[in-house]
Every structure is written in structure tokens, then in C-alpha cells.
Amino acid sequence: MHILSVDGLTLSFGGVHALRGVDMQVAKGSITAVIGPNGAGKTSLFNSISGFYRPQEGRVVFQGEDITRLRPPHRAALGIGRTFQNIALFRGMTVLDNVKLGAHVRMRTGLLSALWYLGKARREEAEIRKQIEREVFDFLEIDHIRRHPVANLPYGLQKRVELARALAMRPKLLMLDEPVAGMNREEKEDMARFILDVKEQWDTTVLMVEHDMGMVMDISDQVYVLNFGQLIAAGKPSEVQANPEVIKAYLGSGDIHSLRQRLGGKTRAA
Amino acid sequence: MDWLFFFEITLAGLGTGGLYALTAIAFVLIYKATRVINLAIGEMLMVGAYLFFGAAVGWALPWWLAIILALLGGGALGMVLERGVIRPLLGENPISVFMVTIGLGSILIGMVELIWTANPRSLPNFFPTDPIFIGEAFLAPKTFWSFVVAAVVIAVFLLLFRFWRGGVALRATASDQGAAYSMGINVPAVYSLAWGLAGVIAAGAGILLGSIGGISSDMGLFGLTVLVVVIVGGLDSVLGALLAGLLIGWMESMAGVYLGGEYEHLVTFILLMVVLLFRPWGLFGTREIERL
Amino acid sequence: MRIGSPKESYIADEALFRTRTQWVWLWLLLAVLIAYPFVANLYWLFLVCLISINIISATGLNILTGYTGQVSLGQAAFMGVGAYTVAWLDNNTGSPFFINLLAGAGMATLVGLIAGLPSLRVKGLYLAIATIGASFILQFIFINWESVTRGTRGINIEPPSVLGVTLDNPDTFYWLVMPIMVVMVLLAANLFRTRIGRAFIAIRDRDISASVLGINLPFYKLMSFGIASFYAGIAGGLYAYFFGAINPESFPLLMSIFFLAAIIVGGMGTILGSILGAIFMTLTPEILRYGVDILSPYIDNAPQILSPLRTAVFGALIVGFLLFEPHGLAEIWRRVRRFFHLWPFRT
The missing domain is CATH 3.40.50.300 (P-loop containing nucleotide triphosphate hydrolases)
Structure with a gap:
């Protein structure tokens, strides 16, 4: 197949x-x-x-x-998820936000819910966070840098974060x-x-x-x-x-x- | 339709268009050499006009000497801006550089108003005043002569750009900075040169514009129309700047007469929106290929 | 010195304010905001009302320019749309002020979405120029659509009233504008805890990669334009009520540059930056006025130099911050904070 x-x-x-x-x-x-x-x-x-x-x-x-x-x-x-040849991380975001962005297509929060951050938005953010922590961060061993800005990470770690971002999409x-x-x-x-x-x-x-x-x-x-x-x-x-x-x-x-x-x-x- | 009248308006429009084209050349020069979108070009033009005013009226110098001083002053201003503000930002996000030029424009307006106040002034006339007839059509002598001067300056500039050593260095830098640098072209000097020349051209355009319609601290708004001109022509195209300058000058003059003065700039900006939506790289500009 | 703050749930770790110190400061700030009208005089209340309006507009522009990377020089014109809508409704329907305010914001959003259409084709500098074009066209409409805008004469607006109290003075108006400002800022902060805010930042940092990762660029760019102009509409509506009169001169291109300067000076891409920038930029002319007053005995026609001085200083602030502190006051603030976190140790 x-x-x-x-x-x-x-x-x-x-x-x-x-x-x-x-x-x-x-x-x-x-x-x-x-x-x-x-x-x-x-x-x-x-x-x-x-x-x-x-x-x-x-x-x-x-x-x-x-x-x-x-x-x-x-x-x-x-x-279809992917990584890029010349590391395309979003430099203005932390590792965690980069990886969460990878899950974008799996999330459904709309504008109103996002602005008030009640109910759906809050639940979905917590849920995605849990998934990322368990499935991606532990797996790729990058949980210690989750709050770091990606721009300052060494090359090898950046590559790993990029993989993490692609994986967050499942x-x-x-x-x-x-x-x-x-x-x-x-x-x-x-x-x-x-x-x-x-x-x-x-x-x-x-x-x-x-x-x-x-x-x-x-x-x-x-x-x-x-x-x-x-x-x-x-x-x-x-x-x-x-x-x-x-x-x-x-x-x-x-x-x-x-x-x-x-x-x-x-x-x-x- | 009164064809003679139409023809006269067309001539008047082309007269303004010549000034648009001239200023647009200054803009494109800076853009080609340094990839900076200089939103302060209108203010550089205004400063040139005020320098002429200061020399000719304030110091009561003869008009030809005042013009030379104003042109030199405009060139010096261009070089100082490049050296002091633009060069430290080279390689930065182009949007930061763009916003810096907005700030520069604001500073220049403030300085001019501090020195000469915000009141409109008129410049001494140095053009021949005999009425000009082209066929049967009448053309205001100031408009005619400023068009002639603009055309001559543009022609000289184009020749320089093509044959003079500095012009060749400019073009080389425009097409590939790194290669130009490795071929021994002094790229920083080219940057200075481009801004200096642009300053001279802008000052000249300012003097011409001011001698037609007077000067005021908000004449930098002229620069916004020039911005439209270069976008319509294609940012990096000299030919585009020339044709779009004439086109927009003509359009504004038509709109001003047949629709009413307040429509002059409206048509310009509507044209801008249309071009940006349907042909953002302009009539003659290079279409950039996006890369991942 | 402050050390780690352990969390027991992911919700707690995703909170907007995550440490106890932050909460203490927050409550203190709130107390100050509530106590302020009881201690400040009318002049200082006026300033704080104006600052609040500017914070709302700057926050909107920061969402669009600082976070999404779409440079806009149309924020003042969108404020104008909000203000004119409010003024027209106030004069013609007599509907309550909060309906007018929302209608003004809605109208500004609509216009902002249309003005944002070029962002689908062009980006960066071209877009900035397109927004200049849009603000010229709006300015033209403000001047020439006489039946609605009354042209250059402008429109007067009755002060709003809530529960029978007429808010015709800074000391009463404060209670309207301050809560709205606080809510608008919190909403913006929330936005960047969610997928939408992340999509905005991704578009700013690398739009094409973002698109390959599943971000629908046209949709989110327009959304960002919509939000920015919604904020502008609210700010413009409040502006109309606050000053009681508007005309086409109220929303010049220079005002858009003012807001751009505010987010550059404050810090692009941070909520705190919009706040600090708006405060700083609103107070700058006041400080200049004060300085000129002091100097007036020594120089001729001092009052006349105020306006040009202001123009030049705005420009100098833009240039100076871009050259020397591109991340703005928010970055300075962060450095100061970090110093105290680690005190007495040094990094």
C-alpha cells in the first residue's frame, strides 16, 4: 500500500x-x-x-x-509534516511555542475563544501541552529547553526542535x-x-x-x-x-x- | 471636447510628470545601490528647496550661486544620512530600515520648521518669463523650463550611469554586491555616492518644484506620489520610473481639471492599489522569485 | 533573588501570570488604577485617558505590525473610521454609546479587512505603501463625503452617559476608558497563548515555512488586519467621545507614524511594549511643552517651536530606538527585572 x-x-x-x-x-x-x-x-x-x-x-x-x-x-x-534543509524555526518564539505551532492543524480554537481564553481555548491548550510533553519532549529529550528562545540554541538542538515541531502535527x-x-x-x-x-x-x-x-x-x-x-x-x-x-x-x-x-x-x- | 484645452492640460501634466520622474530617479538610485526604500526622499527634496530659499532670500545670494549651494547641501545631506543612519542598519531587516527613513523624514520636517517656520514661502523666479507656445497650446513658462531642466538632468544622469566609472560601479553594486566587492569596487563608497547623488537630484527637483508652486514644510508629501511612481514603474527600473512619472503627472493633471482638484491624489492612490493588487512588481520591475 | 516556581498542572504552567510575585504586582497595579482618580487632578486624568486610548490603538497596531510583521501606516485612518461611525450614529440614531462603539469598531474592522487585501499579494514594504494609499483614500472620504462627515467642518459628539451619569469630564470618562483598555490589553495577551497568536508570529518570522506547516496565510493575515482595525475602531470611537468633536484633521498620516513610533519605542511584538510605548509617546509632547515653558523667557516665540520640536523628536525617537535599542523599552524593562531576580548575584 x-x-x-x-x-x-x-x-x-x-x-x-x-x-x-x-x-x-x-x-x-x-x-x-x-x-x-x-x-x-x-x-x-x-x-x-x-x-x-x-x-x-x-x-x-x-x-x-x-x-x-x-x-x-x-x-x-x-x-504531511516536514523539516527544512536550512532549519526554518520561528526565531521569535520559544521551543515550546515552536512545537505547539506544529500542532496548529490539529487544533480548532477560534478567534473569540482565543481572545477570552476560556473554555475551549484553555482546554485545548492544556491538552496539546500534555500531548507534546509526553509524546514529543520526552521522546526527543528536549524538555529541559522548552522555555528557551530557539534562536540561541546550538545547531544540533535546533535540528531536534524542528523534528519535534514536525512530530507535534502527528x-x-x-x-x-x-x-x-x-x-x-x-x-x-x-x-x-x-x-x-x-x-x-x-x-x-x-x-x-x-x-x-x-x-x-x-x-x-x-x-x-x-x-x-x-x-x-x-x-x-x-x-x-x-x-x-x-x-x-x-x-x-x-x-x-x-x-x-x-x-x-x-x-x-x- | 476641446482638443486644444486637452492638449494644454496634457502638457501641464507632463511638466509635473517630469519632476516626478526626476525625483523617482533619485529614489531608484538609492534603491538600486543600497536596497533601501527611502520614504524620506520627499523630505530631502523639501530640504533642498529650503536651502535654496535660505541662500537666495536669507543670504541674498545670486540665484545661480544659491542653486549650487543648495545642490551641494542636498548631496551632503544624503551622504550624512547614509553614513550616520543607514549604514549601521545595513543587513538588518529591511522593514527596520524603511521605518528609520520615516523617522528621518520626521526629523527633517521638524528641523526645517524650526529654522524657517511652517509658513509657506515663495522662491525667487529665475526662469525666463516669456510665454511658451507649442503649436497653439499655451504652457506656463515655469512648467516648460522645469520640464526642460528635468529632462536634461535625467539625460545627463543616464549617460553618467552608463559610461562613467562611478556609474559602472553603481550598476555593478546594484546587480551583485558581493561580486562587486570582490572585484575591488569600494562598496561603502558606492553607497555614499548613491545617496549623495540622490540628495543632489532631490534638491534640484525641490528647487524646480518650489519655483513653480512655492515651498512649505509639507511639500515632502510630493515624495509619497513619487513612491507611487516608482512602485507603478517597478522599484528597480529607471525606465519604469521615467514613464510612470510622466503617466502619473498626466493622470493627476487630467483628474484635477476634469474631476476637481481634490481628485488629483485620489487617482494616484487608486492606481497604486490597483497595481499592488494585480501587478505588484510594477510595469517594468523585476519579479522576485520566492525561496523557501 | 527568586528561584523556580513549581507547577502541578499544565493549566497552571500555561497561565498568563505564573509566579506569585507577578500576581502581587498585578494587584498593586490594579489598586493604583482604582485609587488614581481620587488623587490625580484633571490634567493628569486627561493624560491618563488619552494614554489609555493610545494604548488600545497601539496594541492593535502591535498585533498587526509587531507580531504578524505586516507594517501598517493606516492605524490613524482606521481610528478615523471608528470615530466617524460613532459620530454619525450619535448624531443620527441616538443609540446607546456602547452600541455605537461596537458599531464603530465593526466598521473599522470591515474597512481594515478591505485595506488588508493587498497583503495577500504583496508583503513588507509594498504593504506599508499600500496602507499609506488606503489612508489617503480614507482621508479623501472623510473630507468629501459631506452628507456623512460634514467635510472639513467636522462633527460634534455628545458625551456618553452610563446609568444616568454623563461622562463629560476626564474624571468620569476615566471609568469608561480604563476598564476597556485593561480588557483590550488582556484579550491581546490571551491571543498569543493560543494557536492564532502563534500563527501570527510564524507568519512574521518565516511566512513560507509557516504555510508549509499548515498556516493559511491569507486567512491569518486578514484576521490580523481585522483585529488591528477593530482595536483602532474602539480607540477611535473613544477618541470621538473623549474630545467631543472630530474632523478630517484629527487623524492625519502623522498620527499613524505616531503609533508606529510608539510600538518601535515600546517594543515590537510584546504586549508590554505597546503599553510602555503609548505612555512614553503620549507623555513626550507634554514633557517637551514643559521644557519649552521653562525656556520661554530665554528664546523668542517659544510656543511656535513646540510643534516642530515635537515632529523632530518623534522622528529622532524612531531613529534612535531602531539604531540603539531595537527591542524597545520592553527589553530595557526585562533587563532591569532580570537584574532584580538574580540580585544579589550578577550574570
Whole structure:
């Protein structure tokens, strides 16, 4: 059963093709990774699924519903949560408020109730707070910083708060854009653990873009490889790893950084 | 319809439009070089006019010397504002910088009123006073000559912008600050230059405007119309500023005659709302692509 | 020195005021507000009434500009809509004042929503310019819709009366405006404990990410405009009743800049900032007047320099705070408070 399928997605900016006829199926309850050299169109694919970009051709189907024409907030309301490559926390808010904001689509408080903060608003705030404390803060071990402004947190913690915000939505599909980029080994291992736990405990499907091949090979069930906006390979991690097209894409692109990571990943996976 | 009358009003409107275009150039210059929306441009214009008044009437200097002093004063004002207030805020939220220029405008009004009081004044006339006829249409000589001066200044400016070294540095900075900096262009100096030049142009526009309709401390409101002009033309487009300036000058003059004086600015702001709703990047401006 | 304050329930931890010290201060403040009219003279009562009206309007503008990040230079014009609605109803229907006040706020909200429409297409600076356009168009209507606004002559408004008491003086009017102000401020504070307030801040900080996370941008932007102009409408209605006469000159663009200055000086994006800013900006002209009075024997035509001086000082405050204390008086206040929390230890 596919929770998300992307059919023939084509996206271009002016004359530049970011995506060319990309097909992808994400199985419910899986961890699916999208990899590829820099500029391959991975983030464009994510943004098209989120609804921020409008692809010229193709369809995005989520839980059997065609969402190609839906605006981003409606897609979020259907249960598509995500994090961003360049940490998009709301700097004027505390950790707690950032995470609560993630639960926005699950809440119903209207304006009048909010202004007076009686009855519904009060109950709902307390309820969401309880859920966040139990499900998210304890799980991600960030309860000690809940009242901190996010702007001053170290990078690793910011990444974790972003994940917390996405989880507060209780997403059916969680999209992670480079969840471990820029982290040290220990932080990476923590994050990999969190992602596996999310899949196991939350009954959530994970779709991620990641450059760290070690992590991709270790935890994904399915891997899609993009190059120049085209899908060049798909399959289980071991299959993709052996695919000559993939190796050529990474070598041919002259992307030393990716190559090095990929080689590092190979030794680790082996 | 009286076509001669229509033609005369069109000419008068284009006359004002020339001043709009001139001031708009000053605005676009600042915007292109420093990405600052300078809401105080109208007040810079007003200060220029008052400097001329102070030199020509207060000190009783000959008009040409007074003009030179006022232009230099306007340029100095532009540079001081850039160095003292705008530069420390570069890189900050553009909205803060925008609000700072609102504050600057308020300070300039207050200063001018402190020195010269809020009473309207008239400037000594330095234009030839022979009536001007274009075909059969009559045009007020002040309007005609101020249009000519504005057109000449704009032409000179455009040539400078294209061929002079400083102009090239300006354009380079406008298109890519970082690249310009790494190519050895002194970006802070370019900022000063842009604000200084804009100050000179604004002061000149102020003198022209004041010699037509007199000066007062609220003539900075002219700047609001200029703001509309640059939005309609497209913030970063020189051509847009010129055409939109003429267009709005003409529209206001039409509205003033056929609908009544109070409609002059109404049509401007209605045009503004329409453009913002349907084509916010203006007629010739660059459409910005949003990024996540 | 104050240390942790443990809570037993999440409701307690979500409260607006969470420590005992805060409650003590709050009750003290309330006592002062109640005792104030019995000790202050008419001049100081007048000032506090004016401050209260300005706090209401500044709070509304802060919701829109400080919290939602939509710069507006139309707050005074929206106040004008509220004031003119109240004045017209007062002169033509004789309906009770609180109905008029709500109708004025409703009308201001409606106009604010329309004026906010450009926010769906443009943001930031363009929007600020659109609000300038909107206030010009409103100003035009105030002057030229003679049958309703009586043009430049303006309208007189009868003072409101409650339970047979006519509120025609600051000492009686105080009891109307002060409670309204307190309630309006509390409502605004509540708003930012809920999903709506968080959505506003998210739009300010990163609108596109907010949209991907499920915030419907057009809806919340317009809501913010609506709330800001509702506050302006209430403030404008009170203004009309308080001064008893309005004309198109009562709500100039300069007044919108005044409110923008108030939230910059007080602190954008904080409730306390709106309060401190409105107090500061309302008192500044009074202090200037006082200063000029002292200087009047030494300089010529001192009264004439007052107005330009005020204009220049408003501008200087905007520039000065943006350059040197961008988070405003509220931030200074926070620093002072923290100092005393940790006293006698230093951070």
C-alpha cells in the first residue's frame, strides 16, 4: 500500500528543468530516502510534495487523494509534516511555542475563544501541552529547553526542535530534508535512532533527503536516486549501491563532498 | 471636447510628470545601490528647496550661486544620512530600515520648521518669463523650463550611469554586491555616492518644484506620489520610473481639471492599489522569485 | 533573588501570570488604577485617558505590525473610521454609546479587512505603501463625503452617559476608558497563548515555512488586519467621545507614524511594549511643552517651536530606538527585572 505516489512530475524554472518526469512510490510505514548529487532536484521534489512549488506536469497522490492542486496548508492538514534543509524555526518564539505551532492543524480554537481564553481555548491548550510533553519532549529529550528562545540554541538542538515541531502535527508522512547535515557522529546516531523510533512507535512513514550515505544505507527500506532532475535508479539500498548509473552520477558530477561521503558510507555499511 | 484645452492640460501634466520622474530617479538610485526604500526622499527634496530659499532670500545670494549651494547641501545631506543612519542598519531587516527613513523624514520636517517656520514661502523666479507656445497650446513658462531642466538632468544622469566609472560601479553594486566587492569596487563608497547623488537630484527637483508652486514644510508629501511612481514603474527600473512619472503627472493633471482638484491624489492612490493588487512588481520591475 | 516556581498542572504552567510575585504586582497595579482618580487632578486624568486610548490603538497596531510583521501606516485612518461611525450614529440614531462603539469598531474592522487585501499579494514594504494609499483614500472620504462627515467642518459628539451619569469630564470618562483598555490589553495577551497568536508570529518570522506547516496565510493575515482595525475602531470611537468633536484633521498620516513610533519605542511584538510605548509617546509632547515653558523667557516665540520640536523628536525617537535599542523599552524593562531576580548575584 502506497501512502504517497508521485507520477511524472515535471518542474521547471524559466528554461531550467529541476524535475523531469519523476515517478516515486512511498510505501506506508517505510523509510524512503531520496539521494543524488547537489542540484539533482531533491529539495525541488520535496517542495513540490509540500505544495510550495507548482509542477507543470504530473500528479502527487497522497492516501489515494490527488493533492496536486491543493495549497500547502491543506496538504499539511492532511498529515504531511516536514523539516527544512536550512532549519526554518520561528526565531521569535520559544521551543515550546515552536512545537505547539506544529500542532496548529490539529487544533480548532477560534478567534473569540482565543481572545477570552476560556473554555475551549484553555482546554485545548492544556491538552496539546500534555500531548507534546509526553509524546514529543520526552521522546526527543528536549524538555529541559522548552522555555528557551530557539534562536540561541546550538545547531544540533535546533535540528531536534524542528523534528519535534514536525512530530507535534502527528504526521502520517514525515518528510525530513537532510536531517543529519552538519552534525557530528554522535548527533547523527541519535537522529538515526529517533527516525527509526518514529517509524516504529508513531506508525509514521518517513521520506527523507540525505547526503550521508552511511545513514541512508543503514536505515532506509527504499532508495530513489535523482540526477539532473531525473530518476536514475530505485530499489533497496544494496541494489542502488551497486548500480553503475548511480556511481557514475556521483563520480561524473565532480561532487567531491558527496563522493567522499558515499565512500565513507560504503565502508561503514560493509 | 476641446482638443486644444486637452492638449494644454496634457502638457501641464507632463511638466509635473517630469519632476516626478526626476525625483523617482533619485529614489531608484538609492534603491538600486543600497536596497533601501527611502520614504524620506520627499523630505530631502523639501530640504533642498529650503536651502535654496535660505541662500537666495536669507543670504541674498545670486540665484545661480544659491542653486549650487543648495545642490551641494542636498548631496551632503544624503551622504550624512547614509553614513550616520543607514549604514549601521545595513543587513538588518529591511522593514527596520524603511521605518528609520520615516523617522528621518520626521526629523527633517521638524528641523526645517524650526529654522524657517511652517509658513509657506515663495522662491525667487529665475526662469525666463516669456510665454511658451507649442503649436497653439499655451504652457506656463515655469512648467516648460522645469520640464526642460528635468529632462536634461535625467539625460545627463543616464549617460553618467552608463559610461562613467562611478556609474559602472553603481550598476555593478546594484546587480551583485558581493561580486562587486570582490572585484575591488569600494562598496561603502558606492553607497555614499548613491545617496549623495540622490540628495543632489532631490534638491534640484525641490528647487524646480518650489519655483513653480512655492515651498512649505509639507511639500515632502510630493515624495509619497513619487513612491507611487516608482512602485507603478517597478522599484528597480529607471525606465519604469521615467514613464510612470510622466503617466502619473498626466493622470493627476487630467483628474484635477476634469474631476476637481481634490481628485488629483485620489487617482494616484487608486492606481497604486490597483497595481499592488494585480501587478505588484510594477510595469517594468523585476519579479522576485520566492525561496523557501 | 527568586528561584523556580513549581507547577502541578499544565493549566497552571500555561497561565498568563505564573509566579506569585507577578500576581502581587498585578494587584498593586490594579489598586493604583482604582485609587488614581481620587488623587490625580484633571490634567493628569486627561493624560491618563488619552494614554489609555493610545494604548488600545497601539496594541492593535502591535498585533498587526509587531507580531504578524505586516507594517501598517493606516492605524490613524482606521481610528478615523471608528470615530466617524460613532459620530454619525450619535448624531443620527441616538443609540446607546456602547452600541455605537461596537458599531464603530465593526466598521473599522470591515474597512481594515478591505485595506488588508493587498497583503495577500504583496508583503513588507509594498504593504506599508499600500496602507499609506488606503489612508489617503480614507482621508479623501472623510473630507468629501459631506452628507456623512460634514467635510472639513467636522462633527460634534455628545458625551456618553452610563446609568444616568454623563461622562463629560476626564474624571468620569476615566471609568469608561480604563476598564476597556485593561480588557483590550488582556484579550491581546490571551491571543498569543493560543494557536492564532502563534500563527501570527510564524507568519512574521518565516511566512513560507509557516504555510508549509499548515498556516493559511491569507486567512491569518486578514484576521490580523481585522483585529488591528477593530482595536483602532474602539480607540477611535473613544477618541470621538473623549474630545467631543472630530474632523478630517484629527487623524492625519502623522498620527499613524505616531503609533508606529510608539510600538518601535515600546517594543515590537510584546504586549508590554505597546503599553510602555503609548505612555512614553503620549507623555513626550507634554514633557517637551514643559521644557519649552521653562525656556520661554530665554528664546523668542517659544510656543511656535513646540510643534516642530515635537515632529523632530518623534522622528529622532524612531531613529534612535531602531539604531540603539531595537527591542524597545520592553527589553530595557526585562533587563532591569532580570537584574532584580538574580540580585544579589550578577550574570
